[in-house]
Amino acid sequence: MVLIEYEAKDTIIHRLNPVSKIVWLGGLGLLLAMYLEPQPLIIVFAWEVFIGCLAGISWRKLLSRAWWAFVASIFGGIIVMFWVVNPEQFWRVPRDLACKTLIQLTPPGTPILGHTAITYGGLIWFTAGVLRITIAIIAACIFTFSVPLSDLTSLWSMFLPYKLSFILTSGLRFYPVMAEKTQDIITAAKSRGWDITSKNPVKRVKAIYPIIFPIVREAADLANRMALAAEMRAFGVKRPTRMTTLKFTPSDIFFIMFNVFITGTLVYLWWFCGLGKL
Amino acid sequence: MGSSKKHKEKVRIATVLIFIAITSNLTSAACSYLGRIQDAKEELQLLCIDAKGEYLEGANVTIRKRGGALVYSGLTNSTGWISTSVPVGSYIVQVYWMGVVVFSKELFVTGPVTMIAQCDVYHLTVAINLLYLIPVRHANIIIVNTTSQKVVDRYSGEIEIPYRFFSLSAEKTFRLPAGNYTITVKMLNSQSQSLNLNGNKRLTFAYVASLGSIFTLMCILAAVISCIGFLVTGRRKTGKSRNANILAI
Numbered sequence A: 001m002v003l004i005e006y007e008a009k010d011t012i013i014h015r016l017n018p019v020s021k022i023v024w025l026g027g028l029g030l031l032l033a034m035y036l037e038p039q040p041l042i043i044v045f046a047w048e049v050f051i052g053c054l055a056g057i058s059w060r061k062l063l064s065r066a067w068w069a070f071v072a073s074i075f076g077g078i079i080v081m082f083w084v085v086n087p088e089q090f091w092r093v094p095r096d097l098a099c100k101t102l103i104q105l106t107p108p109g110t111p112i113l114g115h116t117a118i119t120y121g122g123l124i125w126f127t128a129g130v131l132r133i134t135i136a137i138i139a140a141c142i143f144t145f146s147v148p149l150s151d152l153t154s155l156w157s158m159f160l161p162y163k164l165s166f167i168l169t170s171g172l173r174f175y176p177v178m179a180e181k182t183q184d185i186i187t188a189a190k191s192r193g194w195d196i197t198s199k200n201p202v203k204r205v206k207a208i209y210p211i212i213f214p215i216v217r218e219a220a221d222l223a224n225r226m227a228l229a230a231e232m233r234a235f236g237v238k239r240p241t242r243m244t245t246l247k248f249t250p251s252d253i254f255f256i257m258f259n260v261f262i263t264g265t266l267v268y269l270w271w272f273c274g275l276g277k278l
Numbered sequence B: 001m002g003s004s005k006k007h008k009e010k011v012r013i014a015t016v017l018i019f020i021a022i023t024s025n026l027t028s029a030a031c032s033y034l035g036r037i038q039d040a041k042e043e044l045q046l047l048c049i050d051a052k053g054e055y056l057e058g059a060n061v062t063i064r065k066r067g068g069a070l071v072y073s074g075l076t077n078s079t080g081w082i083s084t085s086v087p088v089g090s091y092i093v094q095v096y097w098m099g100v101v102v103f104s105k106e107l108f109v110t111g112p113v114t115m116i117a118q119c120d121v122y123h124l125t126v127a128i129n130l131l132y133l134i135p136v137r138h139a140n141i142i143i144v145n146t147t148s149q150k151v152v153d154r155y156s157g158e159i160e161i162p163y164r165f166f167s168l169s170a171e172k173t174f175r176l177p178a179g180n181y182t183i184t185v186k187m188l189n190s191q192s193q194s195l196n197l198n199g200n201k202r203l204t205f206a207y208v209a210s211l212g213s214i215f216t217l218m219c220i221l222a223a224v225i226s227c228i229g230f231l232v233t234g235r236r237k238t239g240k241s242r243n244a245n246i247l248a249i
Helices: A018-034 A038-055 A059-081 A120-146 A149-159 A162-191 A201-232 A250-273 B002-039 B211-248
Strands: A101-106 A116-119 B041-049 B060-065 B070-075 B081-087 B089-097 B100-109 B113-118 B121-130 B138-145 B150-158 B171-177 B179-186 B190-197 B201-205
Touching: A018 A038, A018 A120, A018 A149, A018 A250, A038 A120, A038 A250, A059 A120, A116 A120, A149 A162, A162 A201, A250 B211, B041 B060, B041 B100, B060 B081, B070 B081, B081 B089, B089 B113, B100 B113, B121 B138, B121 B179, B121 B190, B121 B211, B138 B171, B150 B171, B171 B179, B190 B201
Parallel strands: B041 B113, B121 B201
Antiparallel strands: A101 A116, B041 B081, B060 B070, B060 B089, B089 B100, B121 B171, B138 B150, B138 B179, B179 B190
16 A cells, blocks of 8 residues: 555654654645656655654665556656647747657657657656656655654544544555455465466456455455454443543644745745746 | 032031930930949848847947948848948948947948948846855846946846756846946845946856745755754754663663
């Protein structure tokens, strides 16, 4: 489910309240949605690397787990770039410069594809797109690396009705258990000669049956046991007491202030000075 | 004998009369031709550009005869051109920009003339960035000619932030004749600078602030202070908890 799992470390970021980290993630998301130019995204990237270093994330591990996402973003960016040929796609960059064609792929009026070319504007668009996806992936990894699931559940239990909160938490807790059980079922089926390497799609679908049925049965059994356990603990009689309480420390307040001021400055420069607008 | 003498005399008179008639015709033809030459007008087209090669719109162009008589006076159009017809002759063409002669040349017109006048008009770019970093988007700019002590140009309002790859700068460009100027920029405070304009120049005003730029500066300072605060308080907390753990053990 996540590229990098939570690691219980004693870093300055790990000790923060999850609300502070959500503020950071929200600010970053807002800036990524606004900026369409690569230059200000470099500032955002530096900011993120700073947080990542403070969290003590393993960059090598991150690269080894998320390399496919970076490669996919590059391919996606290249494909989108070919269609960035229209002057109306630019507001601030001089349109003559933005639409200057470097290599023309298909001339205007080509059926289905239309006009495609590599332009300066397209290259800017591509770089910014790849940077945005890269920053988003790294931010998500830092967040999941530094925020335990229990903190998140206790956080949303503060806002959501406790029954809904229980459903969400159970769903999240179910995932790793079910993934482990599925792997066990597949291993057991393989030991009995189960094979899914056929190229015929009908045969492939049929081959999934011996896996699907035990998984569904296991899931239903697990849900039943959990419901029984909850009932035995008198769940639903009154609002349950929280296991942990989330406290704000001065460090949290400073961290939130830091993020709010950085985001505020960058939003101001975007809105009034056109920083990051194409 | 007598009749032949009379005949010769008649022939001589007739020859003289024919000669007189021919010469008078030629003279009148020559006179009319010369007159026509003096009245003939030739087309004169002039393109006025500045030191960067950009069109000078609204420049005042005068064409005078050598004696000083004004033949033509007019303003250039939006593409920097003037077009007129002048009689054949010798002229002095002058271009005025903000009341100063920025181009002067003697011209002998014998046929249609198209001329490009590169005038001594230079670009002065006034950049207003608080501490060389934060653009000031609104300002009042006054340009005074130091020699004549006259305000030659002024601008008040929003200042554009042109697209640059690696900088963010509020800039306003003026086109001025060569000379000495004092430029004053006013917003919440004011700053003045003097310069001798003899080429395209850029002048940066780093100590003029607007409300927006001060807000941005305060936000940056607050971010830096809170970042330091975060790092310091985060570490202090670790120290305390470690001490607490040691004591607990």
